[in-house]
Amino acid sequence: MSKYLLDKFLYTIDRDSELVERYRHDPRGTVAWWEAEQAGVILNCHGDERSTWQAFSDAERDALATHDYVTLFELGAHNFLLLTLFIALFERDYAEPLAFQREFAARLSHWSLPYPDIST
Amino acid sequence: MATVAAVIASTHHPFYYRASTSTGADRPPFADEWVAKIAAFRETLTAARPDVLVMVGSDHFHQLWLDNMPQFLIGKAPYYDANWYNEEREFGLPRMFLRGDEELSGFLLRQGMDAGFDLAFSNELRIDHSITCPLITLRPENDLPIVPVYTNIFAPPLPQPGRFAELGRTIRRLVESWPSDKRVAIIGTGHLSLELGGPRQFGPHGPDPEFDRKAVSWIASGDLQSALAEVSLDSLWQPGNATHGFMDFLLMMGVAGDGAKADYCDSLDLFHTMEAYFTWYPEGPSETDPVRRAQ
Numbered sequence: 001m002s003k004y005l006l007d008k009f010l011y012t013i014d015r016d017s018e019l020v021e022r023y024r025h026d027p028r029g030t031v032a033w034w035e036a037e038q039a040g041v042i043l044n045c046h047g048d049e050r051s052t053w054q055a056f057s058d059a060e061r062d063a064l065a066t067h068d069y070v071t072l073f074e075l076g077a078h079n080f081l082l083l084t085l086f087i088a089l090f091e092r093d094y095a096e097p098l099a100f101q102r103e104f105a106a107r108l109s110h111w112s113l114p115y116p117d118i119s120t
Numbered sequence: 121m122a123t124v125a126a127v128i129a130s131t132h133h134p135f136y137y138r139a140s141t142s143t144g145a146d147r148p149p150f151a152d153e154w155v156a157k158i159a160a161f162r163e164t165l166t167a168a169r170p171d172v173l174v175m176v177g178s179d180h181f182h183q184l185w186l187d188n189m190p191q192f193l194i195g196k197a198p199y200y201d202a203n204w205y206n207e208e209r210e211f212g213l214p215r216m217f218l219r220g221d222e223e224l225s226g227f228l229l230r231q232g233m234d235a236g237f238d239l240a241f242s243n244e245l246r247i248d249h250s251i252t253c254p255l256i257t258l259r260p261e262n263d264l265p266i267v268p269v270y271t272n273i274f275a276p277p278l279p280q281p282g283r284f285a286e287l288g289r290t291i292r293r294l295v296e297s298w299p300s301d302k303r304v305a306i307i308g309t310g311h312l313s314l315e316l317g318g319p320r321q322f323g324p325h326g327p328d329p330e331f332d333r334k335a336v337s338w339i340a341s342g343d344l345q346s347a348l349a350e351v352s353l354d355s356l357w358q359p360g361n362a363t364h365g366f367m368d369f370l371l372m373m374g375v376a377g378d379g380a381k382a383d384y385c386d387s388l389d390l391f392h393t394m395e396a397y398f399t400w401y402p403e404g405p406s407e408t409d410p411v412r413r414a415q
Contacts (some may be wrong), residue, residue: 004186011181015204043187044187062244078181078320079362080274080362083316083321084210087210098391104317106319111318111319113357114357118276119277
């Protein structure tokens with residue numbers, strides 16, 4: 001399990017407008033490409049000097065590939081990264097302001113404290 | 121020595137810019153009241169006639185990332201670009217360009233380390249909405265140099281609440297020992313109860329109005345002792361999963377001083393979070409300084 005890598009995926013997609021669209025339209029393909037090509041990139045280092053050990057667990061990979069934010073929350077993805085990226089992905093599909101955000105909350109309504117640990 | 125002209129603590133609501141600039145059907149029903157409260161709050165800074173702004177906020181996973189995460193960081197650069205693509209996308213925030221005060225940055229870094237805080241620094245820092253929101257609300261002219269101070273309220277492990285208060289006390293002491301004739305306003309933004317990315321997010325009020333009531337009372341009365349006695353890294357999950365941002369209020373209470381009652385207090389109960397605005401005039405309010413004490 002790699003909460004850090006989950007967060008790194010959310011972070012690097014969220015900050016890039018082209019990747020946000022790519023992930024919206026082809027989640028499974030984007031996750032496969034990202035894990036193969038991008039997961040090991042250390043953000044402040046030259047591309048050749050990358051980590052060699054980063055990999056998702058099967059559950060993490062599948063949750064990302066299916067846009068399953070409830071499972072990502074339960075796997076300990078950082079709540080802020082998760083919300084920000086998923087607003088970018090899906091808010092546009094809802095007519096009412098904040099409707100997506102409220103649905104997001106409702107789908108997590110079976111959770112009470114303590115929430116899954118977001119520590120990395 | 122420099123003068124601390126004002127100490128200001130507030131929430132930083134990223135939707136203010138859009139709400140305040142929207143018109144017609146796009147303008148939310150609460151916008152006019154919000155704008156009026158902000159305009160009155162802004163007067164507290166204007167009346168203090170600052171030359172430099174020390175701005176305390178927190179990077180929201182923009183430039184600072186989990187591969188190299190500082191707990192407390194001070195920017196030291198002549199300029200700062202500000203706001204990010206995802207803030208433009210979600211909040212409609214404009215790109216901004218800020219001037220820095222490198223001399224004060226360097227002074228706070230050196231003296232802060234000598235005072236027991238091993239501060240990180242950045243010579244090329246892109247600022248986010250935790251600092252641009254209070255500039256938009258309090259100094260929309262954006263005509264003063266800043267010193268950005270970033271705290272980690274986001275990525276555990278976090279510093280203890282008491283450490284935030286102590287950093288605030290240290291910043292106050294250091295600014296007052298800066299060999300300069302400038303008037304410095306110290307401004308910091310944090311959160312009251314707040315939930316983001318969890319089941320209690322975006323309700324009709326903040327997720328924990330009782331916490332908000334207590335927090336506003338602690339801040340208004342400068343009651344750091346009670347706040348620190350009741351708040352811990354574990355307890356701050358209870359009011360909402362983004363409530364660790366309250367620690368930036370603790371930092372500002374440290375700047376204001378233990379027991380220092382705020383000279384100006386206001387709040388606004390908005391959807392999903394409570395807005396709160398506080399100003400202290402360390403020189404004592406002048407006849408022209410806006411004063412609005414807690415009831």
